[in-house]
Amino acid sequence: MMTDLENYLQTYFEFDQADLARVASFFKPEILKKGDYYLKTGKFCNKLSFIKSGLLRIYVDLEDREVTQWICTQGYFVTDLASLVFASPARWNIQAMADTVVYTIQKEDYDRLGDYVPKWPVTEKLFIAHCFTTLEDRVFSFLSMTAEQRYNLLFESHRDIFTQVPLQYIASMLGMTPETISRIRRKQLN
Amino acid sequence: MMTDLENYLQTYFEFDQADLARVASFFKPEILKKGDYYLKTGKFCNKLSFIKSGLLRIYVDLEDREVTQWICTQGYFVTDLASLVFASPARWNIQAMADTVVYTIQKEDYDRLGDYVPKWPVTEKLFIAHCFTTLEDRVFSFLSMTAEQRYNLLFESHRDIFTQVPLQYIASMLGMTPETISRIRRKQLN
DNA sequence: GAACACACTTGACCTAGATCAAGAAATCAA
DNA sequence: TTGATTTCTTGATCTAGGTCAAGTGTGTTC
Numbered sequence: 555m556m557t558d559l560e561n562y563l564q565t566y567f568e569f570d571q572a573d574l575a576r577v578a579s580f581f582k583p584e585i586l587k588k589g590d591y592y593l594k595t596g597k598f599c600n601k602l603s604f605i606k607s608g609l610l611r612i613y614v615d616l617e618d619r620e621v622t623q624w625i626c627t628q629g630y631f632v633t634d635l636a637s638l639v640f641a642s643p644a645r646w647n648i649q650a651m652a653d654t655v656v657y658t659i660q661k662e663d664y665d666r667l668g669d670y671v672p673k674w675p676v677t678e679k680l681f682i683a684h685c686f687t688t689l690e691d692r693v694f695s696f697l698s699m700t701a702e703q704r705y706n707l708l709f710e711s712h713r714d715i716f717t718q719v720p721l722q723y724i725a726s727m728l729g730m731t732p733e734t735i736s737r738i739r740r741k742q743l744n
Numbered sequence: 745m746m747t748d749l750e751n752y753l754q755t756y757f758e759f760d761q762a763d764l765a766r767v768a769s770f771f772k773p774e775i776l777k778k779g780d781y782y783l784k785t786g787k788f789c790n791k792l793s794f795i796k797s798g799l800l801r802i803y804v805d806l807e808d809r810e811v812t813q814w815i816c817t818q819g820y821f822v823t824d825l826a827s828l829v830f831a832s833p834a835r836w837n838i839q840a841m842a843d844t845v846v847y848t849i850q851k852e853d854y855d856r857l858g859d860y861v862p863k864w865p866v867t868e869k870l871f872i873a874h875c876f877t878t879l880e881d882r883v884f885s886f887l888s889m890t891a892e893q894r895y896n897l898l899f900e901s902h903r904d905i906f907t908q909v910p911l912q913y914i915a916s917m918l919g920m921t922p923e924t925i926s927r928i929r930r931k932q933l934n
Numbered sequence: 935g936a937a938c939a940c941a942c943t944t945g946a947c948c949t950a951g952a953t954c955a956a957g958a959a960a961t962c963a964a
Numbered sequence: 965t966t967g968a969t970t971t972c973t974t975g976a977t978c979t980a981g982g983t984c985a986a987g988t989g990t991g992t993t994c
Contacts, residue, residue, distance in 0.1 A: 614884070614888075616888065621884070621887050621888045622887075623880075623883070623884060623887065635873055635876055635877065635880075636873070636876075636877040636880070639869070639870060639873045640870075640873070640874075640877075645880075668865075668866075675858075675865035675866065675869065676858075676865065678869055679829070679865065679868055679869050679872060680829065680830075682869060682872045682873055682876060683825055683826070683829045683830070683872055684830075685876055686825055686826075686872060686875055686876045686879065687825065687826040687830075689876065689879040689880060689882075689883060690813075690825075690826070690835075690879060692879075692883050693813070693879060693882050693883060693886070694804070694811070694813060696883070696886040696919050697811050697812075697813065697916065697917070697919045698804075698806065698811045700980075700981095701980075701981065702980095720940085720941060720942090721941070721942065722941085722942095726887065727887070729886050729887045730981070730982090731981075731982060731983080732941090732942075732943095733942095733943080733944085733981085733982075733983085734980090734981055734982075735942095736942065736943055736944080737943085737944085737981090739942095739943090740943080740944085890950075890951095891950075891951065892950095910970085910971060910972090911971070911972065912971080912972095920951070920952090921951075921952060921953080922971085922972075922973095923951085923952075923953085923972090923973080923974085924950090924951055924952075925972095926972060926973050926974080927951090927973085927974085929972095929973090930973080930974085
């Protein structure tokens with residue numbers, strides 16, 4: 555029987571069944587209630603998690619407002635990569651927006667995955683490179699698209715976010731205001 | 745005697761002298777004249793280069809304009825990571841904006857660096873993670889900063905670009921127009 | 935089923951930054 | 965040196981999207 559996690563790992567990585575099980579075995583379930591923090595700015599992020607259900611918001615507090623950097627949903631990984639990899643203080647807050655279940659691997663296990671699974675280092679590189687590419691696209695969207703185009707792009711690719719998350723957070727991660735999204739929506743109803 | 749490349753590798757990576765020389769030995773000089781293309785959209789990027797001198801512009805052609813994604817200067821690496829790592833068609837054009845010398849490693853050697861330098865896979869991961877973090881900051885700048893703030897940030901961190909590159913390209917990579925930069929400059933002279 | 939808290943919409947107005955057009959400067963070419 | 969190009973600045977105007985404020989749902993809670 556395959557867990558969600560193994561199933562997900564398989565779609566991303568070319569592991570055989572044994573490696574799959576080996577990697578997955580290091581992840582332990584962790585439960586977050588709505589409002590709980592997975593990570594707070596300034597702490598060290600010593601874990602990486604796969605989201606089984608629920609959703610997490612990555613954001614930063616500024617003096618006068620907060621900025622949502624991304625919302626992580628079911629089937630994706632979440633961590634503060636810079637903090638995990640470089641052992642630097644976390645830049646982001648990560649908070650559950652609903653009751654959430656994640657599978658978590660601790661940094662000490664994460665750092666030793668390569669000892670157990672020879673393919674791990676290459677796989678990990680591919681994974682991080684994939685994340686890099688995603689961010690490249692996101693930068694490009696700010697350089698080349700209007701608010702409406704960015705909204706449509708997100709809506710097509712992450713429809714699940716829109717059904718579960720208050721508009722203000724979606725707007726923030728798109729670099730616009732909730733009012734603007736509201737107007738885009740009305741316009742699209744003709 | 746250390747080459748620029750070895751020197752640079754050393755500042756980023758914790759290689760000993762032997763590994764440094766081993767990695768550097770795979771890089772061969774390549775000369776680009778102003779206007780030459782390092783890479784064109786749709787081709788496969790089968791190399792990674794370190795810029796010894798000169799500068800390269802990464803950009804995309806849209807129907808009605810072009811968008812500059814980044815300008816790479818002396819002392820940095822350049823490639824299309826997605827194309828190199830996933831063997832996908834390049835998304836970007838990369839063109840020399842001045843006579844440029846780079847040290848280039850071919851994909852076949854790059855893919856085998858781990859065989860010669862055991863530390864390579866970990867090092868490479870750290871490097872790509874660092875690039876990821878840089879892009880995260882860039883996304884954040886679009887979510888949280890005004891045109892003037894983004895301009896100042898780039899000016900502080902990459903002053904060399906401003907002395908060598910026409911304004912229109914800098915403006916594009918900042919997501920604003922050349923006129924806006926011109927006005928920001930005047931304002932800052934009081 | 936009031937009263938309250940949130941989320942979302944809508945309108946009126948405002949502003950950062952874009953667009954367009956015309957000049958200055960600087961750079962290059964011969 | 966002079967003309968030709970390209971780059972940069974400046975002004976006038978416009979507009980996408982922001983801000984502010986007032987509704988309108990739609991749950992929740994007691």
